[in-house]
Amino acid sequence: MPKSVSIQFLGTSSAQPSLTRNTSSLAIIIDGFSWLFDVGEATQHQLNKFKNIKWGKIDKIFITHMHGDHVFGLPPLLCTLSNNLNEDLARRPIEIYGPSGLRKFVYNSLSLTHSHLKRGYIVHELLFPDDPIDSGNPFEPNEFEQSGENIQMTIDQNNNRSWKIIDEEDYIVSAAPIEHSIPCLGYVINENPIPGNINIELVKPILMRNKDALGLKNPMELLKKLQQFQCLTMPDGTVIEPPQRRPGRKIVILGDTFDPSGIIHLAMDADVLVHEATNSLTSDDPERTIYEDVEKRSIENGHSTSKMAGKFAARINAQQLLLNHFSHRYKGDSEAIMNEIKQAAIESFGNNHVICTYDGMIIQIPIRKEVN
Numbered sequence: 001m002p003k004s005v006s007i008q009f010l011g012t013s014s015a016q017p018s019l020t021r022n023t024s025s026l027a028i029i030i031d032g033f034s035w036l037f038d039v040g041e042a043t044q045h046q047l048n049k050f051k052n053i054k055w056g057k058i059d060k061i062f063i064t065h066m067h068g069d070h071v072f073g074l075p076p077l078l079c080t081l082s083n084n085l086n087e088d089l090a091r092r093p094i095e096i097y098g099p100s101g102l103r104k105f106v107y108n109s110l111s112l113t114h115s116h117l118k119r120g121y122i123v124h125e126l127l128f129p130d131d132p133i134d135s136g137n138p139f140e141p142n143e144f145e146q147s148g149e150n151i152q153m154t155i156d157q158n159n160n161r162s163w164k165i166i167d168e169e170d171y172i173v174s175a176a177p178i179e180h181s182i183p184c185l186g187y188v189i190n191e192n193p194i195p196g197n198i199n200i201e202l203v204k205p206i207l208m209r210n211k212d213a214l215g216l217k218n219p220m221e222l223l224k225k226l227q228q229f230q231c232l233t234m235p236d237g238t239v240i241e242p243p244q245r246r247p248g249r250k251i252v253i254l255g256d257t258f259d260p261s262g263i264i265h266l267a268m269d270a271d272v273l274v275h276e277a278t279n280s281l282t283s284d285d286p287e288r289t290i291y292e293d294v295e296k297r298s299i300e301n302g303h304s305t306s307k308m309a310g311k312f313a314a315r316i317n318a319q320q321l322l323l324n325h326f327s328h329r330y331k332g333d334s335e336a337i338m339n340e341i342k343q344a345a346i347e348s349f350g351n352n353h354v355i356c357t358y359d360g361m362i363i364q365i366p367i368r369k370e371v372n
């Protein structure tokens with residue numbers, strides 16, 4: 001059975017919270033388990049408010065960059081995740097991935113505040129070639145930090161730069177550098193191919209008529225092998241082919257950026273692209289403002305307009321574009337203004353699958369229909 005995958009936006013404001021939006025955080029929820037991407041200040045308030053994510057089901061955290069609006073909520077969240085543990089959770093450390101400096105930030109924040117966790121954590125740093133290798137902490141080692149990996153960037157023959165982070169049975173997670181005012185990462189979550197539907201009406205009679213020769217009480221248990229893409233040869237010579245594979249889902253989550261082209265080699269044909277849209281030309285701007293000036297200012301600050309996000313979504317042939325990280329100057333979040341921001345992205349994307357996300361919003365990611 002394909003797993004259910006959804007994204008919940010926990011904070012969609014840039015730089016500082018507004019009355020309607022908190023600072024950056026979102027969760028990918030896979031069959032109830034949650035991976036958080038960025039943990040802005042008060043992310044745990046958002047988790048309390050929306051009640052969709054169970055604390056004990058958060059087991060991985062990914063940080064895009066070290067700006068405060070993306071990490072200030074991490075140390076207190078780790079403290080809260082230490083509460084109400086069962087034995088299994090207490091044994092399983094939380095894995096945290098992010099750029100150079102993250103390990104020191106977490107360790108120092110927890111040590112200087114005399115925080116004692118009951119659940120361990122591990123920080124894995126994704127290092128750029130010039131980054132120092134963090135060989136330990138300035139404080140005494142404590143019982144709740146376990147040593148993490150220093151993951152070096154790989155550069156292929158086409159000069160594409162990336163980090164392979166996780167390679168599990170169901171998912172591969174990679175990252176690549178994107179351009180912002182400080183070192184910044186984009187993450188790509190690739191689901192491995194999913195088995196197609198087995199034609200039971202066709203397969204069942206074949207299995208049943210070979211039941212005795214197979215020596216199996218319940219030959220239907222062989223369906224599992226078909227789902228693992230294995231071919232079955234029956235004692236009577238019939239060959240049952242496994243169902244065709246369906247491509248897994250690809251989710252691309254970018255940190256703040258004015259130029260994410262460094263991730264194109266990983267991000268092509270994404271099912272979902274989450275892209276910041278800090279700025280946009282809207283009817284709230286002074287009368288003589290032109291788009292080119294808004295874009296220029298945005299790039300100077302390391303950010304994108306919604307039009308730039310749409311262009312990038314078209315460039316990687318994304319199916320859907322989810323915009324976040326909106327400037328807090330869009331006061332009151334008027335529907336009309338958010339619609340203008342969205343329309344600018346639709347025009348440059350050439351596709352109307354664009355959503356201006358809001359805090360608490362949940363988006364299901366369906367599996368693709370086509371067969372390889």
Ligand SMILES: [Zn+2]
Pocket residue numbers: 014015024067069070256325
């Ligand atoms: Zn930011």
Ligand SMILES: [Zn+2]
Pocket residue numbers: 065067180256
């Ligand atoms: Zn930033």
